[in-house]
Amino acid sequence: MPVGISIKLNSGLYLRDPQATKLGKSIIKNSILLFEEIGFEAFTFKKLATKIKTGEASIYRYFENKHYLFLYLVSWYWEWVSFLIDYNTKNIIDPKRKLKIIINTFVFASKDNPSIDYVNESVLHKIIISEGTKAYHIKDIDEENQEGFFLNYKQMVAKVADVIAEINPQFEYPRALASNLFEMANDHIYFAKHLPRLTDVKVKGEDYTEVEKMLELFAKKLLAK
């Protein structure tokens, strides 16, 4: 399992690097748990402060507001998925096998992948599934994009698009397919759990194999020559 990996994120996302201090790590760890517990809208710095037994003001020293904290966590996830893709596809040459592994990574994300103790990847994955897209569906999207706040997502998509282009260089939409596979993985896990008539797949507990199968079929058909 991955040891000593380090996740580097755009420093514009925070006021003080949360990875550098005990309190910072506690903010990361507990914000993941709290977002999962009560959801993005109900989440407040006050509640988080109470949870970690500190003052509201201390949290404000790390993050400007909850949007930035949330974006930090989502960026972490994007970077984490990128890392897992590299890790899981290491030494594999066949791009078709690579894409299969990528799809598996999208769907299962953090399964049995302990990494950094203050980040619970499995809970983070749940947050991404239920509200990850709120990180970029915002009014200031262009300004924040300008700041490079979405580079982790773009890099991950570029990585997947490269594999797609290797499988079928004639395929016109490698990046769109890459982002769509990622979004679809999350959407259809969410749909299966909460709005089952919007999909055909079923999930039982944490078993997302039907989602995986569907994405594999989609990729296969779309990339057939």
Next chain:
Amino acid sequence: MPVGISIKLNSGLYLRDPQATKLGKSIIKNSILLFEEIGFEAFTFKKLATKIKTGEASIYRYFENKHYLFLYLVSWYWEWVSFLIDYNTKNIIDPKRKLKIIINTFVFASKDNPSIDYVNESVLHKIIISEGTKAYHIKDIDEENQEGFFLNYKQMVAKVADVIAEINPQFEYPRALASNLFEMANDHIYFAKHLPRLTDVKVKGEDYTEVEKMLELFAKKLLAK
């Protein structure tokens, strides 16, 4: 052009039917404009009240809170798309042609389709593109789904899935493809405008033809036998 159509929405979405009164219609009309202007997070009933020169309390008599008002608008859109699909595919028998029209409807939605004067469909479409999914990415999803608040979306997806199943009855994921085509239409218009490295399509102003072309190719490849 459609005349005399009526959009019926789940009465649990509102406290008082906004379509029944002048103030109600003004709330609908102006909330669409205000959501577009300032975005979901910055939108408040107070600002809306100021905009339409009424009191905050008057708006609270129609909608419990901004989430319900937003869901009302999104449901309107789902229903409106359903109507457009029926309207645009009338008398067409070939399911392949039908799906093409559906894709065109997803992408262009309200283009040149004046309907009800207090709903600006073209602005509503912009809201859906940039934040439509916030209507169902919520903590209380299961309770609200229980109340039938997402029936309009499900019915629209079912309608499209039927056409898909007609084209290729062997295809295993008709509903997933239906919802994915809808989500993809919105996502990739948004990506092209704000996060272009997440897609391959380009949009110029209101010209979304490349998105349409992409969705047609995806549908074609996925439904090939």
Next chain:
DNA sequence: CAGTTTTGATAGTAAAACTAATAAAACGTA
């Protein structure tokens, strides 16, 4: 162990998210 950085604790403001009460206006119908 002195200096700097980080935190903890307290306090305060402005806006958001409501609720309540009542008077005025509009509307429906006998």
Next chain:
DNA sequence: TACGTTTTATTAGTTTTACTATCAAAACTG
């Protein structure tokens, strides 16, 4: 057209959120 009912406007108030400021205590750093 007058009367009762429904709808709206106005005012006022509460609680929570989203911050900012201050300063002393604690912790870490060279």
